[in-house]
Amino acid sequence: MTITVKLFAAMRDLAGSDTETVELADGTTVADLRRELGKLLPLARTLLSRSTIAVNHDSADNDKPLQATDEVAVIPPVSGG
C-alpha cells in the first residue's frame, strides 16, 4: 500500500516537501513506517525520533497497524500558545 505522510514545520523544511510518499506492505505498523521514513529522510532522523506519528488525527503507538485509507502525519514537538 502507498501512504502519503503529511509533514510540518522543521520536518517539512528538512524533507523539502510537505508530504512524503511511503510504500509499505499490508499489515505494516507505525514502527515500520518510522523506519521507512528514516531511510527516505536521513536529514530528519533526529527530529523524527522526537516526533509522534498521528493516524487519523490522534497520536498512535508504534504497534498500531496502518491501513491504506489512514491519514498519517509526523508531529514534531509542538510549540503553540
Next chain:
Amino acid sequence: MFRLTRDAIDYHALTEIARSPHCGAVVLFLGTVRDLTGEHVTVFLEYEAYTPMAEKKLEEIEAETRRRWPVSEIAMVHRIGRLEVGEVSVAVAVSCPHRAEAFEACRYVIDTLKELVPIWKKENAPDGTGKWIHQSAKPGAT
C-alpha cells in the same frame, strides 16, 4: 467554542462569548508575542497548524475541561500565520460560577493546548534567519 484564525483576535468579543448570567467569574488568558527569549531577539513569529487534528484536540480539551469543572462557556482562539511582537497569538476565556474553578479551568485549557495541539511557531530573528521551535514540553517555560 474554538477556532483557528489568520485575523487579529478580538479578545473583548471572546470574553463576551464566555460571559453568562449563571457565572460569577470569567477568566481570560492572552498569549502575546514576546520580543526576547533568553538572549534571542524575535522580530516576528510564524504559526502553522495541522488544522483538522488541531481542531479535534481543541474539541477534546473543551470536553475534558467541562468534565472536570462546572464550566458554563469556553472560548479558545489561536492565530495562524505571521504575528508581530506584542500581538495576541492565543486567547482562552472560561466562565464558571466561582473564581477558583474558573482560574483552574483556564489554566488547564492553556497548559493542555500548549502540550497537545499540533501548532508550531517559527521565531524570526533580526538577521533574517528563522527557527522552528521543537523543544520538549516544559510547562510554564514557554
